[in-house]
Amino acid sequence: MLRHEHKIVLTRAQYFVLSARMRALMTPDPHMPSAQGYLISSLYFDDMQESAYYEKLSGSADRKKYRMRIYNGDLSRIRLECKHKAADRIEKRSAPLDEATYHALMRGDMSALAAQDNDLCRETYGLCASRVMTPRVVVSYLREAYVHPLSNTRITFDKQLRAGWTSEAMLRQMADDVPVFPTGEFPYPEAVILEIKYDEFIPKFITDALQTGGTLLAASKYVLCRDALHTIGKQFLIQ
Numbered sequence: 001m002l003r004h005e006h007k008i009v010l011t012r013a014q015y016f017v018l019s020a021r022m023r024a025l026m027t028p029d030p031h032m033p034s035a036q037g038y039l040i041s042s043l044y045f046d047d048m049q050e051s052a053y054y055e056k057l058s059g060s061a062d063r064k065k066y067r068m069r070i071y072n073g074d075l076s077r078i079r080l081e082c083k084h085k086a087a088d089r090i091e092k093r094s095a096p097l098d099e100a101t102y103h104a105l106m107r108g109d110m111s112a113l114a115a116q117d118n119d120l121c122r123e124t125y126g127l128c129a130s131r132v133m134t135p136r137v138v139v140s141y142l143r144e145a146y147v148h149p150l151s152n153t154r155i156t157f158d159k160q161l162r163a164g165w166t167s168e169a170m171l172r173q174m175a176d177d178v179p180v181f182p183t184g185e186f187p188y189p190e191a192v193i194l195e196i197k198y199d200e201f202i203p204k205f206i207t208d209a210l211q212t213g214g215t216l217l218a219a220s221k222y223v224l225c226r227d228a229l230h231t232i233g234k235q236f237l238i239q
Contacts (some may be wrong), residue, residue, distance in 0.1 A: 002089035003152070004066055007217035008194040014212050015157055015192040021209040022146040022155050027234060029154075030147035033072070036161065037144035041170045042067040042081075043105065044139060044222050045124070047131035056223050062086050062154070065125050066133065068097065073171045078102045080113075080120055090197070095120040106167040108134055135236050139162030139225045140172055141193075150203045155210070160194040163225035165234040180228045186215065201202060 010018065010158075023035075032038055045066045046052045055063040065083045078097040083090060095103075106110035110128035126131045138156045144157040158174040164170070165178035183189040194214060196202065219227075229235065 002086060002091045002146075004088055004196075004198050004200075005085075005086065005090045006196045008196075008212065008214035009186050009217050010187045010192045010194050010212065010214045011188050012190045012192065014195075014214055015159075018048070018194065019129075019210060021143065021159055022157075024157060025206060026146035026148045026153075027208055029147055031071075032145060035144070037142045037157070039072045039140065039172060040069065040143050041071075041073070041138060041140040043135050043170060044137050044225075045128075045133045047090065047127065047133045050074060051131075053216070053223060053226055056164075056220050059182070061217060065119045066127070067139075067222075068102065070102075070170060075099050075102060078126060080118075082120055082124070091100045093120050097121075104133065106170065110134065116143060137222065137229055137236060138166075138169035138177065139221050140169065140177060141221070148203060148206065151199045151201050152197075153202055153206060154195075154197040156195045156197075159190075161191075161193065161221060161224065164227040165229055168236050177183070178228055178232060178234075180221075180224050183224065183227070185219075193221070208229075 021087065052065045063085055067080055067081050067111040069079045071077060078099065078188040079094045080097050081092055081094045082093050101112045101116065110125060113125035139155065141158045141161045144159065146155045147153065161180040163180055168176040182189050195211065
């Protein structure tokens with residue numbers, strides 16, 4: 001099912017205000033180990049033409065991104081994901097991976113996907129074989145999330161966005177990643193990305209509470225992190 005998604009970049013002060021409002025109006029995500037949130041680490045793949053990167057920059061209305069994701073550095077729950085965006089709507093498909101496949105993909109051995117009995121794994125491997133899709137960047141951040149049953153509404157605050165260029169960055173080894181903010185477009189440190197996701201509508205009381213002077217985000221976390229690595233002259237080490 002395609003869901004609506006909007007992203008807004010907040011200053012730290014705006015985040016504090018909106019986070020307090022969401023705590024009062026919504027239910028904290030049951031997967032959060034603490035009020036600070038949970039760590040998400042994703043290894044993003046792209047092809048030789050950098051299609052995922054340039055389709056976002058060009059504003060393509062229909063695009064896909066492929067990634068491998070773990071939570072809180074825990075290798076007992078590893079997911080391969082495809083995020084399909086059509087205009088302002090998104091759909092996410094996922095498949096479980098084992099630890100051996102995780103380590104293979106971190107080394108850039110995409111053939112490990114061929115042995116998986118799953119449509120998404122086969123689709124991803126097909127792109128690896130036909131379009132030379134390989135790992136490009138590790139994207140990590142701390143996510144604070146709130147949910148409400150009306151229209152399956154989900155509000156998240158993504159903090160401490162960092163870009164990594166080695167496999168250790170998936171486990172948030174701070175020597176192997178760099179902070180993304182501030183940037184030229186978003187020149188305030190410790191910026192927070194607000195994501196708003198829902199099925200058909202946002203409940204009005206949540207819409208009213210989300211009123212802010214935040215900046216609509218024109219680039220994805222993937223693009224922001226790729227740009228951060230480019231700025232310091234780094235590439236993912238297996239390339």
